[in-house]
Amino acid sequence: MRGWRSIGAALILAGVCLGAGAALAQEVADRRPGVPPRPLPDGPVVLDSAEYGQIRVVALTRRLERPWSLAFLPDGSMLVTERPGRLRRITGGSLDPAPIAGTPAVHAEGIAGLMDVALHPDFAANGLVYLTYSKPRPAGPTVALARGRLAGGALDGLEDLLVLDPPGSGASRIGFGPDGMLYMTVGGAFESSPENALRAQDPNDLLGKVLRLRDDGTPPGDNPFVGLPEHRPEVYSLGHRNHQGLAFRPGSGELWVSEHAPQGGDEVNVIAAGRNYGWPVVSYSRQYSGQRMTEAPWRPGMELPAVLWVPSIAPSGLAFYDGERFPDWKGNLFAGSLRFGGLPRTGHLERIVLNEAGDELRREWLLAELRQRIRDVRQGPDGLLYVLTDADDGALLRIEPVAGDVAGSGGG
Amino acid sequence: MRGWRSIGAALILAGVCLGAGAALAQEVADRRPGVPPRPLPDGPVVLDSAEYGQIRVVALTRRLERPWSLAFLPDGSMLVTERPGRLRRITGGSLDPAPIAGTPAVHAEGIAGLMDVALHPDFAANGLVYLTYSKPRPAGPTVALARGRLAGGALDGLEDLLVLDPPGSGASRIGFGPDGMLYMTVGGAFESSPENALRAQDPNDLLGKVLRLRDDGTPPGDNPFVGLPEHRPEVYSLGHRNHQGLAFRPGSGELWVSEHAPQGGDEVNVIAAGRNYGWPVVSYSRQYSGQRMTEAPWRPGMELPAVLWVPSIAPSGLAFYDGERFPDWKGNLFAGSLRFGGLPRTGHLERIVLNEAGDELRREWLLAELRQRIRDVRQGPDGLLYVLTDADDGALLRIEPVAGDVAGSGGG
Numbered sequence: 140m141r142g143w144r145s146i147g148a149a150l151i152l153a154g155v156c157l158g159a160g161a162a163l164a165q166e167v168a169d170r171r172p173g174v175p176p177r178p179l180p181d182g183p184v185v186l187d188s189a190e191y192g193q194i195r196v197v198a199l200t201r202r203l204e205r206p207w208s209l210a211f212l213p214d215g216s217m218l219v220t221e222r223p224g225r226l227r228r229i230t231g232g233s234l235d236p237a238p239i240a241g242t243p244a245v246h247a248e249g250i251a252g253l254m255d256v257a258l259h260p261d262f263a264a265n266g267l268v269y270l271t272y273s274k275p276r277p278a279g280p281t282v283a284l285a286r287g288r289l290a291g292g293a294l295d296g297l298e299d300l301l302v303l304d305p306p307g308s309g310a311s312r313i314g315f316g317p318d319g320m321l322y323m324t325v326g327g328a329f330e331s332s333p334e335n336a337l338r339a340q341d342p343n344d345l346l347g348k349v350l351r352l353r354d355d356g357t358p359p360g361d362n363p364f365v366g367l368p369e370h371r372p373e374v375y376s377l378g379h380r381n382h383q384g385l386a387f388r389p390g391s392g393e394l395w396v397s398e399h400a401p402q403g404g405d406e407v408n409v410i411a412a413g414r415n416y417g418w419p420v421v422s423y424s425r426q427y428s429g430q431r432m433t434e435a436p437w438r439p440g441m442e443l444p445a446v447l448w449v450p451s452i453a454p455s456g457l458a459f460y461d462g463e464r465f466p467d468w469k470g471n472l473f474a475g476s477l478r479f480g481g482l483p484r485t486g487h488l489e490r491i492v493l494n495e496a497g498d499e500l501r502r503e504w505l506l507a508e509l510r511q512r513i514r515d516v517r518q519g520p521d522g523l524l525y526v527l528t529d530a531d532d533g534a535l536l537r538i539e540p541v542a543g544d545v546a547g548s549g550g551g
Numbered sequence: 552m553r554g555w556r557s558i559g560a561a562l563i564l565a566g567v568c569l570g571a572g573a574a575l576a577q578e579v580a581d582r583r584p585g586v587p588p589r590p591l592p593d594g595p596v597v598l599d600s601a602e603y604g605q606i607r608v609v610a611l612t613r614r615l616e617r618p619w620s621l622a623f624l625p626d627g628s629m630l631v632t633e634r635p636g637r638l639r640r641i642t643g644g645s646l647d648p649a650p651i652a653g654t655p656a657v658h659a660e661g662i663a664g665l666m667d668v669a670l671h672p673d674f675a676a677n678g679l680v681y682l683t684y685s686k687p688r689p690a691g692p693t694v695a696l697a698r699g700r701l702a703g704g705a706l707d708g709l710e711d712l713l714v715l716d717p718p719g720s721g722a723s724r725i726g727f728g729p730d731g732m733l734y735m736t737v738g739g740a741f742e743s744s745p746e747n748a749l750r751a752q753d754p755n756d757l758l759g760k761v762l763r764l765r766d767d768g769t770p771p772g773d774n775p776f777v778g779l780p781e782h783r784p785e786v787y788s789l790g791h792r793n794h795q796g797l798a799f800r801p802g803s804g805e806l807w808v809s810e811h812a813p814q815g816g817d818e819v820n821v822i823a824a825g826r827n828y829g830w831p832v833v834s835y836s837r838q839y840s841g842q843r844m845t846e847a848p849w850r851p852g853m854e855l856p857a858v859l860w861v862p863s864i865a866p867s868g869l870a871f872y873d874g875e876r877f878p879d880w881k882g883n884l885f886a887g888s889l890r891f892g893g894l895p896r897t898g899h900l901e902r903i904v905l906n907e908a909g910d911e912l913r914r915e916w917l918l919a920e921l922r923q924r925i926r927d928v929r930q931g932p933d934g935l936l937y938v939l940t941d942a943d944d945g946a947l948l949r950i951e952p953v954a955g956d957v958a959g960s961g962g963g
Contacts, residue, residue, distance in 0.1 A: 189894045403859070403911070423859070429910030436849050443848065447815070447835070447861040450914045481913030482601045492893075498841025499815065501893030502862045507919075 176485050177510040179534055185541055189503050190467045190492075193541040196506065199232040203533040208255045208312075208456065208515050209525065213263045219527070219535065220270070222252035226294070229535065241287055241294030246273040246280035250310065257313045257321075259354060266290055267354070269321065271311035274302060281306030282325055284313065284356060300356025301373070307338075307346040312385035312456075316351075317392040320359060322410075323350040324396055326381035328418060330426070336419040339378050342370040347418065349382070349396060349410050351375035363413030378416035378441065379408075384457030384474060384515075388497065395445065397454040397474055400424030401432060402481050405451045406444035407474065409497065417441040423449055446472070446491060446499055453477035453486060455529075456515030462522030464540055470495075475513035477529060485510040488526060488538075505538075588897050589922040591946055597953055601915050602879045602904075605953040608918065611644040615945040620667045620724075620868065620927050621937065625675045629931075631939070631947065632682070634664035638706070641947065653699055653706035658685040658692035662722065669725045669733075671766060678702055679766070681733065683723035686714060693718030694737055696725065696768060712768025713785070719750075719758040724797040724868075728763075729804040732771060734822075735762040736808055738793035740830060742838070748831035751790050754782040759830065761794070761808060761822050763787035775825030790828040790853070791820075796869030796886060796927075800909065807857065809866040809886055812836030813844060814893050817863045818856035819886065821909065829853035835861055858884070858903060858911055865889035865898060867941075868927030874934030876952055882907075887925035889941060897922040900938060900950075917950075 183197045205222035212218065216230040224245040225238040245253045251273035259267035266288045274283040284301040287294030301323070309327020316322055328339035328347030339347025342364055350373040353359050364370035384397035384407075394410040404424030408416050421441050422432040437443065448454065455475035460468045470493055476486030487507035492500040506513065512529035519525050524538040595609045617634035624630065628642040636657040637650040657665045663685035671679035678700045686695035696713040699706030713735070721739020728734055740751035740759030751759025754776055762785040763774050776782035796809035796819075806822040816836030820828050833853050834844040849855065860866065867887035872880045882905055888898030899919035904912040918925065924941035931937050936950040 189896050402913070425911060427912075429906040429908065429912050431855075431910075435851070436855065437847065439847070443843075449859045449861045450911075480915055482915055484601050484915075494841040496841065498843075499837060499862075500839075500841050501814070503892055503894055503896075 176512060176530065179509060179511070179528075184509065186506065186508060188490075188505060191465055191540065194505070195539045195541050196509070197537045197539065199535045199537055200229065200234045201532050201534045202234055203227065203527070203535060204531055205252070205529060206514060206527040206533040206535070207253065207529075209517055209527060209535070210256045210258050210268075211517070211520055212258070215520065217525075218256050218268070220253045220256045221533075222254070223247045224253045224272075226253070226256065226270070228292075235292075237292070239289070239292060239294060241297055243270065243272055243283070243285050243297060243299075244275060246275040248273075248280075251280060251308055254311050255313045257315060260315050260319060262289075268294060269300075269313055271313055271323065273308060274299070276306075279306055280308060282309065282311050282327065284311070284323055284352075286356070301345075301350075301352070303345055305338075305344065305346070309346070309381045310383050312382055312396070314385045314387065314394075315354075316387055316394060319354070321352045321354055321356075322375065322385065322394055323352060324348075324379070324382035324385055325350060326379065326383070326398065328380050330401060330419060330432070333419075336380075339380060339418045340415070340420065342367075342374055342377055345371055345373060347377065347379045348374050349376040349379065349394070351412075375412060376408075376410045376414050376416060378418050378420070380418040380422075383453075383455045386457040386459050386472070388459050388472075389461040389470075391497065393497070395457060395459075395472065397446075397457050399453060400451065401426055403449040403451050404432070404436075405448040405454050407446035407454070407457065407472070408442060409445045411442075414442050415440065416444075423447060424451075445497065446474075450480040452479050452489060454489075455486075455513060456517070456527075458516045458518050458524070460518055460524070462518055464522035465524075473516045473524065475516045475526065477512045477514065486513050488513050488516060488524075506536075588924060588942065591921060591923070591940075596921065598918065598920060600902075600917060603877055603952065606917070607951045607953050608921070609949045609951065611947045611949055612641065612646045613944050613946045614646055615639065615939070615947060616943055617664070617941060618926060618939040618945040618947070619665065619941075621929055621939060621947070622668045622670050622680075623929070623932055624670070627932065629937075630668050630680070632665045632668045633945075634666070635659045636665045636684075638665070638668065638682070640704075649704070651701070651705060653709055655682065655684055655695070655697050655709060655711075656687060658687040660685075660692075663692060663720055666722060667724045669727060672727050672731060674701075680706060681712075681725055683725055683735065685720060686711070688718075691718055692720060694721065694723050694739065696723075696735055696764075698768070713757075713762075713764070715757055717750075717756065717758070721758070721793045722795050724794055724808070726797045726799065726806075727766075728799055728806060731766070733764045733766055733768075734787065734797065734806055735764060736760075736791070736794035736797060737762060738791065738795070738810065740792050742813065742831060742844070745831075748792075751792060751830045752827070752832065754779075754786055754789055757783055757785060759789065759791045760786050761788040761791065761806070763824075787824060788820075788822045788826050788828060790830045790832070792830040792834075795865075795867045798869040798871050798884070800871055800884075801873040801882070803909065805909070807869060807871075807884065809858075809869050811865060812863065813838055815861040815863055816844070816848075817860040817866050819858035819866070819869065819884070820854060821857045823854075826854050827852065828856075835859060836863075857909065858886075862892040864891050864901060866901070867898075867925060868929070868939075870928045870930050870936070872930055872936065874930055876934035877936075885928045885936065887928050887938065889924045889926065898925050900925050900928060900936075918948075 228235045254271045282303040287297035307327035358372035365372045402425045472491040488505040490503040514529040515527040526536040640647045694715040699709035719739035770784035777784045884903040900917040902915040926941040927939040938948040
C-alpha cells in the first residue's frame, strides 16, 4: 500500500471532515451582501506607498474580458490571455481589436478557461508560445498545456503537449526556469471530496503538483521521481491545492508558487525537488463552515510556507521586482489579491519585503483603494509594474513612480 | 528538573535564536519611512461596511493623551485611562477637564504606564475600580494591579493588590468573568533574552500568564495549579508573550485574549484552565531579522489560536458585539489594530465573523481609511461601538449605523 493511501485512510478515520458541501458553501458565501468593486477612475490615480512616497496608477486599457495572464514580447508589445478563450495583443499601450487566431477551444465556466501564457526562452528565434487552458472533452473538461508558433497575428500549428488524465479543473501557471525547463502548476485538488483532495498526495497523479518538463512537454531524466514505480516522472513537488501564481526569484533562481487554501492559510511556497507541501494532510485553513481543515496545521516532513496569509487574500499572480524605477522595492515579492478575508469584496496588490535569504520582513497593501480584484502582476522590460484586474471589463494597469524617471532607465 | 527548564534547554540547544537584539531591531524598524497617521477629519465620517452598508464615525473628543482603555459607568459616563498616568471621565460625550485624583504614580515610558481600567461587578454598590499599571520602584518598574473606590471625582484608598515580582514590563488587561473572578493578563515575555521569553513557560512566575483572582487579588482555591509545588496559585494559563486585549464571549462566557507575536503570528486564544499557549516554544512568527522564531509552528499539547494573523496587525483591545444597533454584527468579535504588516503605518478595526461554535468564518477591515492606530474597542450600553485611537491627541470615536435607529434601542 502506498504511503499516501495510508495517510488518506488515517485522515478519514480521524474524522477530518473534508466537507463535501464546500463548493456549495462557497457559492452561498459569494451571495452575501458586500462592497462591490468600484469602477476605475477615468484618469491616472496617485496613491501613497509606505516605502516609495507616491505612485501613479494608469489604466492602459479597460476592455479585457476577465484577463488572466500576460507576457512581454521582445518588440515591447505584450500578449494577454482572456479567460473566455481569447489571446490579445497590446502594442504601444493599445489593444489590438482582433484576437490572435489559432488558439485552442476552451471550456470557459467559473474559474476555468484560457489561463497562462509563456514564451519559449528562445522565442525571438523560434516564436514558440505556451498556453494552459481548460480543454473541453466529451468526458468532461481537463487542464491542458499547448504550444504554437506566433507568426503574423496567429498561432500556427497549435498542439497539446500535456492533457491531465485523470481530469482536473483547477488553475495552471507555467514559466521557464533558469535551467531552461518548463515548470507547470496543476491545481484543483479541492476538498469537494476527500478522494479529490488526496490526489495532491498521490505521486502517480499530476493533480495538485508542480511539474517540470522539457520544452516539448516530456519529463527530463533528472526529475525527482523518475524511474520510481507508481510515480509520474513529470512530478517535481506534491501536496498543493490550487496554485495561482509562479515566479523565479532573481539571484537564487528559486521557484516561488502561490496557492489558495479554502479559508485562511493561503501560501507562497519555495518549491524544491521531491518535497511535500502538505495539502490536504496539514493546513492552516478552515472549511467555509468554520471548522479547521485539519487537526494539525503542520507536521514534521511537510514543508512550511515561505509566506502565509491568515486571513486569506486569495493570492493570484506573483512577480519579483528587480528593476531600477523603484529602487526601494528591489528584491520585493509582489502578489495580486482577488479578495480579502473571506468577504465578497475586492483585493489589492501586496508587496512583501524579503531579506537576502528570502525571509519575510514586512508587507504592504497597494491599490486597495481602487477596490479591484487583482489577477496578475508582472514587471515590464521598462522596470514598471503591470497589473491585470479580474472583471468583465478588466484593465491593464501600469504602476509608475510619481517622482519621475528615478534611474533614467527609459521605458513607458 | 521542571519540564519547562528542559524545554528551554532543548530550545537553546536547537539553536532557536531568541534574538537578543530584537528590541533594538524593532526600534530601527520603527524609523523606516512610512505613511504617517492622518489627522482625523473635523466632522463625522461615513464609511462602507461589507455587511452593514454604511457606518458613521464620530469623534466625541480628540484631547486624550495616548488613551489605553475605557469603562462605562452605570450613570452613562465613562472612565478612560491615559498611558502617561491619568484617569479621565467623559460625561455626555464631553471630557471633564480635571483628571480623577487618587490614581497611582506610574512609570510612563515606551509602552509602559497606566493601562487597563475595570469596574467591580457590584460597582453600583461599592464603587470599586481596578487599574493595571507600570509601578515605579527603586529596583525598576513592574506591572501592578491596584484597587480604589470612586467617590466624588477621586479614587479613595487606592491599594496595590498584586505587584509582579520578579518584575516585568509588558501590557496588562483585566476583566471580571461571568464567575465573578478577576482575570488579569501579565504580558512582557519578550525575546530580549531567552531567559525572559521562557518565563512564559514557568508556572512559578506570573509573567506571560493569564491570572485568575478574587476581587481582593488573592487566588481562588479552584485555580488549576493550586497546591502544586513550584506553581503560583494565581496562574490560570501559560505560554503567552504580550497580551493586549481581553473579552468574554456572550453566551459561552469564554475568555478570549489577544496577544502580539514579534512579526506575523499575532493570536487570539480562547483561554482554558491550566492550558499552555506555546510561547516561546512554538510560534508562527518571525524575528525582526526575518528568521523564524521557532523551528515548528505548533506541536501536540500546545493550544492552537482561535484567530491567527499573518501578517501581524498588532491587535489591541477586544470586544464582542451583542447589541441591537448593528443586527448583522451580532456575535462578531472586534479587535483594534495598531499597525499592519510590520510597516510603521497605521491600523484598523477588524471585524471577525464567528459561527455559533466560535469558529472563524470571515473578516473585515473597518476604519482603515482613517489611518489611525486603534488602541481599544468596546460596546457601549447604547449598543454602539466606542473606539480609542493611540496618539498624543488621541480620540474617542463612536461608530453608528447611518440608516438610523434600527432597533429603536435609544442611546447616543
